[in-house]
Amino acid sequence: MALEEGNSSPAAEIQASEAESRAAVSTDSSDSKGVSKKQAKKEAMKAEKLRRKQEEAAATAVATAAKAAEADPLAGSYGDLPMEELQSKAVTGRKWTEVGALDADLADRAVLIRGVAQTIRAVGKKIAFVVVRQFTATVQCVLTVNEELVSPQMVKYATSLSRESIIDVEGVVSVPSEQIKGTTQQVEIQVRKLYCINRAVASLPINIEDAARSEEEIKEAEKVGEKLVRVNQDTRLNNRVLDLRTPANQAIFRLECSIENIFREFLRSEDFVGIHTPKLVAGSSEGGAAVFKLDYKGQPACLAQSPQLYKQMVICAGFGRVFEVGPVFRAEDSFTHRHLCEFIGLDVEMEIKEHYFEVIDIVDRLFVTIFDYLNEKCKKLLDAINKQYPFSPLKYLRKTLLLTFEEGVKMLKVAGVEVDPLGDLNTEAERKLGRLVLEKYDTEFYVLHRYPLAVRPFYTMPCPDNPLYSNSFDVFIRGEEIISGAQRVHIPDFLASRAEACGIDVSTISAYVDSFRYGACPHGGFGVGLERVVMLFCGLNNIRQTSLFPRDPQRLVP
Amino acid sequence: MALEEGNSSPAAEIQASEAESRAAVSTDSSDSKGVSKKQAKKEAMKAEKLRRKQEEAAATAVATAAKAAEADPLAGSYGDLPMEELQSKAVTGRKWTEVGALDADLADRAVLIRGVAQTIRAVGKKIAFVVVRQFTATVQCVLTVNEELVSPQMVKYATSLSRESIIDVEGVVSVPSEQIKGTTQQVEIQVRKLYCINRAVASLPINIEDAARSEEEIKEAEKVGEKLVRVNQDTRLNNRVLDLRTPANQAIFRLECSIENIFREFLRSEDFVGIHTPKLVAGSSEGGAAVFKLDYKGQPACLAQSPQLYKQMVICAGFGRVFEVGPVFRAEDSFTHRHLCEFIGLDVEMEIKEHYFEVIDIVDRLFVTIFDYLNEKCKKLLDAINKQYPFSPLKYLRKTLLLTFEEGVKMLKVAGVEVDPLGDLNTEAERKLGRLVLEKYDTEFYVLHRYPLAVRPFYTMPCPDNPLYSNSFDVFIRGEEIISGAQRVHIPDFLASRAEACGIDVSTISAYVDSFRYGACPHGGFGVGLERVVMLFCGLNNIRQTSLFPRDPQRLVP
Numbered sequence A, B: 001m002a003l004e005e006g007n008s009s010p011a012a013e014i015q016a017s018e019a020e021s022r023a024a025v026s027t028d029s030s031d032s033k034g035v036s037k038k039q040a041k042k043e044a045m046k047a048e049k050l051r052r053k054q055e056e057a058a059a060t061a062v063a064t065a066a067k068a069a070e071a072d073p074l075a076g077s078y079g080d081l082p083m084e085e086l087q088s089k090a091v092t093g094r095k096w097t098e099v100g101a102l103d104a105d106l107a108d109r110a111v112l113i114r115g116v117a118q119t120i121r122a123v124g125k126k127i128a129f130v131v132v133r134q135f136t137a138t139v140q141c142v143l144t145v146n147e148e149l150v151s152p153q154m155v156k157y158a159t160s161l162s163r164e165s166i167i168d169v170e171g172v173v174s175v176p177s178e179q180i181k182g183t184t185q186q187v188e189i190q191v192r193k194l195y196c197i198n199r200a201v202a203s204l205p206i207n208i209e210d211a212a213r214s215e216e217e218i219k220e221a222e223k224v225g226e227k228l229v230r231v232n233q234d235t236r237l238n239n240r241v242l243d244l245r246t247p248a249n250q251a252i253f254r255l256e257c258s259i260e261n262i263f264r265e266f267l268r269s270e271d272f273v274g275i276h277t278p279k280l281v282a283g284s285s286e287g288g289a290a291v292f293k294l295d296y297k298g299q300p301a302c303l304a305q306s307p308q309l310y311k312q313m314v315i316c317a318g319f320g321r322v323f324e325v326g327p328v329f330r331a332e333d334s335f336t337h338r339h340l341c342e343f344i345g346l347d348v349e350m351e352i353k354e355h356y357f358e359v360i361d362i363v364d365r366l367f368v369t370i371f372d373y374l375n376e377k378c379k380k381l382l383d384a385i386n387k388q389y390p391f392s393p394l395k396y397l398r399k400t401l402l403l404t405f406e407e408g409v410k411m412l413k414v415a416g417v418e419v420d421p422l423g424d425l426n427t428e429a430e431r432k433l434g435r436l437v438l439e440k441y442d443t444e445f446y447v448l449h450r451y452p453l454a455v456r457p458f459y460t461m462p463c464p465d466n467p468l469y470s471n472s473f474d475v476f477i478r479g480e481e482i483i484s485g486a487q488r489v490h491i492p493d494f495l496a497s498r499a500e501a502c503g504i505d506v507s508t509i510s511a512y513v514d515s516f517r518y519g520a521c522p523h524g525g526f527g528v529g530l531e532r533v534v535m536l537f538c539g540l541n542n543i544r545q546t547s548l549f550p551r552d553p554q555r556l557v558p
Helices: A018-026 A030-071 A152-160 A215-223 A233-238 A247-269 A308-316 A357-377 A379-388 A405-414 A427-441 A492-501 A506-518 A530-537 B018-026 B030-071 B152-160 B215-223 B233-238 B247-269 B308-316 B357-377 B379-388 B405-414 B427-441 B492-501 B506-518 B530-537
Strands: A078-080 A110-123 A127-134 A137-144 A166-174 A188-198 A280-282 A293-296 A299-303 A321-329 A342-351 A401-404 A445-449 A472-477 A480-487 A523-529 B078-080 B110-123 B127-134 B137-144 B166-174 B188-198 B280-282 B293-296 B299-303 B321-329 B342-351 B401-404 B445-449 B472-477 B480-487 B523-529
Touching: A078 A152, A110 A137, A110 A152, A110 A188, A127 A152, A127 A166, A127 A188, A137 A152, A152 A188, A247 A321, A247 A342, A247 A357, A247 A379, A247 A530, A247 B247, A280 A293, A293 B293, A308 A321, A308 A342, A308 A506, A308 A523, A321 B321, A342 A357, A342 A530, A357 A379, A357 A445, A357 A472, A357 A480, A357 A523, A357 A530, A401 A405, A401 A427, A405 A427, A405 A445, A427 A445, A427 A472, A427 A480, A472 A530, A480 A530, A492 A506, A523 A530, B078 B152, B110 B137, B110 B152, B110 B188, B127 B152, B127 B166, B127 B188, B137 B152, B152 B188, B247 B321, B247 B342, B247 B357, B247 B379, B247 B530, B280 B293, B308 B321, B308 B342, B308 B506, B308 B523, B342 B357, B342 B530, B357 B379, B357 B445, B357 B472, B357 B480, B357 B523, B357 B530, B401 B405, B401 B427, B405 B427, B405 B445, B427 B445, B427 B472, B427 B480, B472 B530, B480 B530, B492 B506, B523 B530
Parallel strands: A078 A188, A137 A188, A401 A445, B078 B188, B137 B188, B401 B445
Antiparallel strands: A110 A127, A110 A166, A127 A137, A166 A188, A280 A299, A293 A299, A321 A342, A342 A523, A445 A472, A472 A480, A480 A523, B110 B127, B110 B166, B127 B137, B166 B188, B280 B299, B293 B299, B321 B342, B342 B523, B445 B472, B472 B480, B480 B523
16 A cells, blocks of 8 residues: 555556646645655655765866866866756757758857767877768767867867767857768758767667668678678667667658658548547457557456457547547567557548548559659658668559459469458568569559458458458558458448347447447548558568567567 | 457447557467458358348338328438438538527528537427537527428427437528527527437437526525525536536536646647656655556556656656646545546656756746736636636736745744744645735735755755755646646756655665766756646635546545
């Protein structure tokens, strides 16, 4: 119980978004309030004690600095900033220039930048080079001993910095006569002042340089007998905060954000409403190994495997057209390059007037819009990814190719691949078909529709002319399935009978089925995994590369 | 085990976003594939059987219709559409006009609309009125017996429709000489054809008319001795699919979507990157009653109570400025008007150069932008909400008022309310302060900063001049706390000692603390609950009104 008394349950607050956790505190009973007050003062005392300790340390640092200053009249121009300087002490009005904005237009101008000390290199005792990185931009900063501005001690201080430390650099922009090879910016900074904001540990678990290296570069080096470090995936993921600093990773997640944005913008321009459906859902009714189960205040609950049922219910609520961007949870033991236990689902559901082609039309225009945007507006990001993970641009048509499942089966048959005409395609067959389609139609993005009913979920509408097939479709990029969609059954009794036919206990989904009893429009929709879009557009080979902190059956940390 | 064999675990697919579940199927072993094939055919047979049954029913319907047709040569102009007509049978190219687009410009034009039969009223046997609703727009459709176009049987058919059924109406737009009171659109449709797409059950659990009624209207009626139905909240939430069809609810969730969009757009224009952090996190380390625990493949795990630790880690990964929109889970037993067990968090985290005022500056400009947008661009939505739930426009300043916690305490003291100067404000004190601020500064939106350190989470940076206070802030709307934010501790050893001082086992958050050892910038951020923004901007009195399918300690369904 002690752990739960008043403010002594701060553990529970670790991840508490302050907005709500503080609200919870303010609605506490007066009882716990009393304890929390006492506790509060106790903690404040502790904090003060620590604070004093830190001040002493700072004082010592100042004394040391003062001593150094005797020896070096320029000692004020460099050094580690003490904590109190970084505690919101003052608003000075100084302006920091972005590293990516440094160019020849700023020649001879004084600038102040903040960034990461990516590499530090001394040339004798009089010159030091520090490459400073901010996001994907890098600039070379030069310290040259100079009686008035840069002391030998300052150069020594610069070379003492550990890689990845955060530094402030003040200096003057200069334009060298030759191209600078190691940095993105084609200017240098002649350093006047150098302060360390936060020191990185001297020995990093991985070097950014190593993590940013392409496989090609490693192999080229091997040819000349040089062995460069290859950082494997587990090491990367174990040290994800460092791994994410590579230019390719900085680009991947900015690209992902762009895709989400175009997805939203396009759909909003087509009158879709963005919604959020619950991730905590009743029962363990969905059964099987694929759901994460939990106890919800004494009731069995599980994490939503998709917003499927709820997005359909919102259509029944008369919203017309909706989309959702949110996490999707799968407890499947899939150890593949394309499965995660938690990923971001991009979901769409919409009333249809006549035909599921209305849904495919949205898919077509949405994705062509996304691809066009990435190719036209995200060149720099794509270049950064390409540099480490080379890929060829995705081939897609202005009007997306539409093939029936039967046509796909026929193409495979002609090519000597026999598949069950009423079964599903396995990964291998999908890849093969992707190659055949590329050869024949010159596209790596296409839709396959009219899947066999038996391989689709119970809520899929059968075809009107043949009940063995369904009004459903899958969409493929580079031979891998990325989107799945369909017209849904909107007639409650037929829906219930389809669920039953698929072995589902209808009583566990009664709220869903009943939603169709109050007047429901014909409708359809589709779902996409955000991480897969990025992975397949960029031809990456593992979905863990496109999730910030991936979750797979073996990975829950960090 | 039987339940998990091959395709016989379709229960697991209920909520499976098709994209991924289908992928899982295609990577099945050939073993389970065999079973699934057999099963697939069995199901296809079942589907066909059902199909045949339906066809027979359709044939009977046709026969009945044929019989009726003998009696009524206009029988083809109305009736219930059989299922096969709604199974994507054909693309006819017909255009449906939106109800909200119907106006006098379309006078004498033939239109086709699809919507909900909101009310149906007969006047004798020769005239019927059907009010059709689509989203928040309504239009009156008139059937008048007429030898060539409308038979008495057709009028009878119209009056047989159940409320909330989905119908297609073809007719000619006419402009009545007098204002139409009961509908949003000021035209009528003279009906020529009327088909029912999907019938609602005859007896609905709640009538939309009742659910859409304002408290005021009920009280006015009471004054003249009339008792109108008042739909209570539990009934609403139990039948959320119907409740959501009211104009106010249609508006609330469109407003919510707009807020999310402005939030994103504003932040992107300020160089923030949208991210997604994991909701499944390791350990039950955060302890207490506030987390939902679950088993993750044999490891103890819980649902993230906020993206706090992860968004800071992304800052450590060099992303500069990030935001996240995603679900947040709280297992708290809070039975208040403002707490949910699952809500949508809007989170921001950013490097700061000098001062946490840089974070407050973002809050200020972001929220003034949001409020301006809502007032200027969402008038219709606000009107729809106002009609059922009247509220006065939010008062806010062009430059948000900033008060220190100490100033707030002083204002309360002067007003006769004593509060602990190093404690937190309770809900009552917050409300009182809200009223005082409104009187003195004429604003219902303001920032209170420099909170006592002891009432803030361990990762909050203490003030540089007084360690009893912190570089933190809360933001209030209409006297209720809505945003909480702060500068964070970015120095790993100090962070660890603060965690320890707050009673947290540091070993359980080592991945987080270690993230600061590789070079970390000073940074800060804040968190907001999306549902609360809508609730407080619109002066609603319960957060369950702004969540599509709210989750509280007692509600997990629908």
